[in-house]
Amino acid sequence: MKDKPNITSPHDKLVKDLLADTQLARAFLEEMLPEEVVELLDLPTLTHKNTSYLTPQMDEISSDVVLEVYLKNTQQPLQISLLIEHKSYKDVRVSFQLLRYLAEGYGQQLKNKQPLYPIIPLLFYHGQKRWKLRQIEVFFGQYPETIRRFVPSFEVEFVNLMQMPEEQLEQLRDGVLSATLRLLRHSRDWSSLLERLPRIMESLSGVQGTGFVMSLFVYLFSVTELTVAQLKESLPQETQKTFMSTYDRIMAEGIAKGKAEGIEKGKAEGIAEGIEKGIEKGIEKAVLNAFDNGIAMDTIRIITGESIEKIEQILKNNKRK
Numbered sequence: 054m055k056d057k058p059n060i061t062s063p064h065d066k067l068v069k070d071l072l073a074d075t076q077l078a079r080a081f082l083e084e085m086l087p088e089e090v091v092e093l094l095d096l097p098t099l100t101h102k103n104t105s106y107l108t109p110q111m112d113e114i115s116s117d118v119v120l121e122v123y124l125k126n127t128q129q130p131l132q133i134s135l136l137i138e139h140k141s142y143k144d145v146r147v148s149f150q151l152l153r154y155l156a157e158g159y160g161q162q163l164k165n166k167q168p169l170y171p172i173i174p175l176l177f178y179h180g181q182k183r184w185k186l187r188q189i190e191v192f193f194g195q196y197p198e199t200i201r202r203f204v205p206s207f208e209v210e211f212v213n214l215m216q217m218p219e220e221q222l223e224q225l226r227d228g229v230l231s232a233t234l235r236l237l238r239h240s241r242d243w244s245s246l247l248e249r250l251p252r253i254m255e256s257l258s259g260v261q262g263t264g265f266v267m268s269l270f271v272y273l274f275s276v277t278e279l280t281v282a283q284l285k286e287s288l289p290q291e292t293q294k295t296f297m298s299t300y301d302r303i304m305a306e307g308i309a310k311g312k313a314e315g316i317e318k319g320k321a322e323g324i325a326e327g328i329e330k331g332i333e334k335g336i337e338k339a340v341l342n343a344f345d346n347g348i349a350m351d352t353i354r355i356i357t358g359e360s361i362e363k364i365e366q367i368l369k370n371n372k373r374k
C-alpha cells in the first residue's frame with residue numbers, strides 16, 4: 054500500500070468543495086430538492102453566505118454550507134442550509150439537533166436586525182448505515198393531538214446517499230456531480246469502487262476546467278490505494294489530458310525547471326548542492342503556481358508531498374499570505 058496523506062474527513066471536505074462551486078451547488082439543488090421547490094427558485098441568483106449556524110457542540114458531528122437564493126416571481130430571498138452529517142452511527146434524535154440549528158439561524162437574523170426569511174434545511178448523509186429520518190412529532194405519538202400541537206414541527210429534506218439507486222446517480226444531468234456522488238457512495242468499499250471507477254470517470258468526459266475535478270483526484274488518492282498512473286488509466290481520454298496537464302504543470306514541470314536552475318547554480322556551488330537547491334526551488338515554484346491557480350491547500354500538500362507548515366511558509370516568504 055502506498056503512503057497516504059492524513060486528511061481529516063476527506064469525504065466531508067469533498068462535499069464542501071463540491072458545494073463551494075456555484076455551478077455544482079445549483080446542479081445539486083436541482084437534483085436533491087423537491088421539484089415543486091426548484092420551480093420557485095431563481096437559481097442563477099444563488100450565492101454562498103460566509104456564515105454558519107452550527108454551535109460548538111454541533112460542529113463536532115456536522116458541517117454546513119449556507120446558500121442564499123431568490124424566488125423567481127417575487128424576488129424574495131431565502132436561505133438553504135445544507136448540513137453534511139458525518140456521524141459513524143445513526144442518531145434517531147437528529148431532528149432535535151436540526152431544531153437547534155434552525156433556532157440559531159433565525160436567532161442570527163434577529164441579532165443582525167435583518168429582515169426575516171425562511172431557512173430550508175437539507176440534511177446530506179453519506180454514512181454506511183441505513184438511516185430513516187424521524188420527525189420530532191414522531192417522538193410524542195403517545196400524546197393526544199391536543200397536546201402534540203404544542204410540539205415544534207418543520208420539514209427537513211433528507212438526502213441519504215447510500216439509499217439512492219445507482220441508476221439514479223448515473224443519470225444525473227451534471228457529469229461532475231454524478232461522478233462525485235458515486236465516488237462518495239463507493240469510497241468505503243475498495244473492490245466496489247475499483248470495479249466501477251472507469252464507468253464513473255466516463256461522467257467526466259468533456260468536462261471543462263480543472264479546479265473541482267482536481268479535488269476529485271485528490272480525494273481518490275486520499276481514500277484509496279490508487280497511484281497517479283492507475284488513476285490515469287481509468288480516465289477517459291479528454292479527462293486524462295485535463296488531469297495530467299494540471300498535474301504536470303503544477304508538479305513535474307516546476308521541479309524539472311528547478312533542477313535545471315540547480316544545475317546552472319551547481320557550476321558555481323558544486324553540482325550536488327546546486328541540484329538540491331534547484332529541486333527546492335522547483336517545489337517552491339510548484340506551490341506558488343498551484344496557489345495562484347486557486348488550488349486548495351490540501352491538494353497542494355498531496356501533489357507536492359510537503360507539509361502544510363512548509364507550504365504556508367513558502368507562501369509567506371513570497372508574500373502570498
